[in-house]
Amino acid sequence: MSIDWNSYTPWASLGGGAMIGMAVSVFIVVNGRIAGISGLLAAAAQRSSDAWGETVLFLLGLLLAPLLWGMFAVLPEIEIDAGWPALMLAGLLVGVGTRYGAGCTSGHGVCGISRLAPRSIAATACFMSAGFAMVYIIRHVLGD
Known part of the structure; x- marks a missing residue:
């Protein structure tokens, strides 16, 4: 295994981790719920939750964030x-x-x-x- 040092992005990774930490912290303070994606998907599917709107907006943010980021920077190529x-x-x-x-x-x-x-x-x-x-x-x- 070798590291591609030209593509190594410690500051972007640190910033992304900080944003994830901030998002889950705000989510638990505002909603009193853990930002576990499987639980949020289950709650969004049920539509009976009191915080259904916030849950859907949080999940929508997960989908839209890479698209928004792609407007300002080149996204890495996905290879499966x-x-x-x-x-x-x-x-x-x-x-x-x-x-x-x-x-x-x-x-x-x-x-x-x-x-x-x-x-x-x-x-x-x-x-x-x-x-x-x-x-x-x-x-x-x-x-x-």
């Missing part, structure tokens, strides 16, 4: 080395995992760990370990 069946299976497994784990990477990994929630720390350790193991198996055992 998997076929549609693999992507659909991965999406299904992520969906099942978020239901069993009572949250997703944004809810547990970003919001839960920052609150030092033991359940979120354990959940994040589990899904990160599973991800590391799968990458190792796919790249080194199966040889893809």
Whole structure:
């Protein structure tokens, strides 16, 4: 593995992380809810939530932010080395995992760990370990 130092952007990455932290902080202060994307998608689908409008606006912001950024800077090229069946299976497994784990990477990994929630720390350790193991198996055992 090598690092492309010409494309290394520590300041942009730091700024993006700070904006994510600010967004989830404002969301919890204003709505009293964790900004876990799987939970927000479920709430938006139900339409019965008191904060349905804010939830939809938050999710819409996630979709529109890259488009807005693309107006001012060149977006990185997206390269996906998997076929549609693999992507659909991965999406299904992520969906099942978020239901069993009572949250997703944004809810547990970003919001839960920052609150030092033991359940979120354990959940994040589990899904990160599973991800590391799968990458190792796919790249080194199966040889893809």
